[in-house]
Each structure stands twice: as structure tokens, then as C-alpha cells.
Amino acid sequence: MTAEYLPRGVVTRIARPEDYDVIVRVIDGWWGRPVTGLLNRLYLNHFCDTSLIAESEDGELVGFVIGFMSPSRSSEAYIHFTGVAPNMRRSGLARSLYEQFFAIARKEGRTTVKAVTSPHNSRSILFHTAMGFDCSEPMIGYDGPDQDRVVFSRSL
Numbered sequence: 568m569t570a571e572y573l574p575r576g577v578v579t580r581i582a583r584p585e586d587y588d589v590i591v592r593v594i595d596g597w598w599g600r601p602v603t604g605l606l607n608r609l610y611l612n613h614f615c616d617t618s619l620i621a622e623s624e625d626g627e628l629v630g631f632v633i634g635f636m637s638p639s640r641s642s643e644a645y646i647h648f649t650g651v652a653p654n655m656r657r658s659g660l661a662r663s664l665y666e667q668f669f670a671i672a673r674k675e676g677r678t679t680v681k682a683v684t685s686p687h688n689s690r691s692i693l694f695h696t697a698m699g700f701d702c703s704e705p706m707i708g709y710d711g712p713d714q715d716r717v718v719f720s721r722s723l
Contacts, residue, residue: 572659572666573621577629579667582618587611589628590650597650606633606648617644617671619664621651629655632664636675644672646682665698669723678723683709683716695719 573579590611591603611618614635621630630651637643646668651661672680684691686705696702700719709716 572663574655574658574660574663576624577621577655577660578624579619579621579664582611582615582620582631582633584608584611584615586615586618586620586628586631590631593628593652594650597653610635610647614647617668617675619667621655621660621664628652630660630664632668634668634671634680636672636677641676642678644668644675644677644680646680661694662698669721673723680721680723682719684719686715686717688717692717695721 587606587608587610590606594606595601595603610633614633617635618633619631620628623629631649632646633648634644634646637645646665649661649664651658651664669680680700682695682700684695686692692702698721700721703718703720705715705717707715709718
């Protein structure tokens, strides 16, 4: 799979269920805090066909987007979790992965992509707004008590 903005030496492909084990081995380190609880195996088991893996030439995981087409909202796609290796940040990899996901969503007839993050995740908020997402005000208790979220929405 090729895409504009893809850094040299990086290839992307559709995810496979076995990618879960590789992702959970690195994401806490990439994020600098425990986040594996945000990514359950079911996402790779059931939504691998709409999720993307980025690897270096030697097969090392350098990024991923876990996303799916909403089964309940036929016009929407959703990006659940994204990660980029620290040494690949600011390389265009995240942009490339998102653009590839947008292409999948368009092919599936989706017109909107949604995502959420914590209101404290300023890097995510800056990235999503730079990618053309509208950003809500913090929604108190969005994911339960003390689980405030910012909701992103982008028309395709």
C-alpha cells in the first residue's frame, strides 16, 4: 500500500489479528504511560481489514491506525487508536496513515470520520485540528465518571 507523505523506508499494510501482540508490546513505551487498556484484542480481531500497520524495511512496527466503519452509523468511520514510534514522529507517517484510512472510509461510502481524545492530550488535539478535524469543547463524563473527552469530526 502506498500513500502520499509516507516516509522513505516505511511500508504500510492492512492489519492482521496477530499484530495485536506486537502493538501492545510497544505502546506503553511509545506513549510514556500505561495505555494498553485502551486497545483490546477485539479491535484487531474484528476490525483488522480497516486498520493499518506501518513497518520499517526490516519489518519493525513504526506506526498503526486502528479504525473501523461504524456498524450503527452508515455515514461514519471511527479512528479508535493511533500510534507512531517516537523516532518517526513529525515524519509525516501519522498523516499518511490517516490519509490511507480516509481512502478506505471513502471507498466504503463513509462521509465523516470521528475520533476522541482526552482534553489533556494537546498533541492529539493539535494533530487532529491540523488534519482538518473539528474539535468539540471538552465533554464532561463522555466515557464515564472522570473520563472527559474531546470529540473530533472530519468530513471526507
